[in-house]
């Protein structure tokens with residue numbers, strides 16, 4: 001039985017097309033130039049390499065440049081969220097209909113998650129935010145990050161349904177035995193469900209509950 005729904009935050013609770021993650025990506029690039037001192041081409045190439053190798057740019061910068069993690073996190077999330085997000089009543093309604101504990105599981109910070117949820121008007125639905133600090137800086141798709149979430153919740157994998165826009169981040173969840181839902185992305189081979197819009201989680205939840 002599903003007791004917990006683990007929602008990724010960015011590009012999952014809102015559509016990719018609004019450009020918020022692109023704006024955060026710009027900040028990451030700017031950080032690599034301004035704070036790490038890389039030229040634009042090196043910054044772009046390294047970012048791609050780090051994402052591929054470590055799952056996040058932050059992890060790569062921590063390994064190779066020993067950067068100040070907290071400074072990085074504050075810097076890259078310093079974007080005007082109100083320019084991108086507004087209250088989403090459809091999402092609010094969908095979350096109301098799902099009778100399970102809802103948790104945010106993000107590679108970002110609790111502060112960023114709170115701000116995003118507040119702008120979307122859905123903060124009250126989430127009992128918990130498991131951020132990068134809560135997983136001792138293990139990020140998705142590192143399997144350790146998922147084990148932290150299970151420990152924190154006191155949950156077994158089969159009690160969890162995970163909703164994510166990243167196929168790569170769903171893979172470890174699926175391997176551990178969670179039910180996986182890909183959202184806002186094409187493809188979907190290897191996951192249990194693929195949906196176009198996060199509000200369709202309601203139907204997925206109904207299907208597996210009944």
Ligand SMILES: [Mg+2]
Nearest residue numbers: 008010011165
């Ligand atoms: Mg995401």
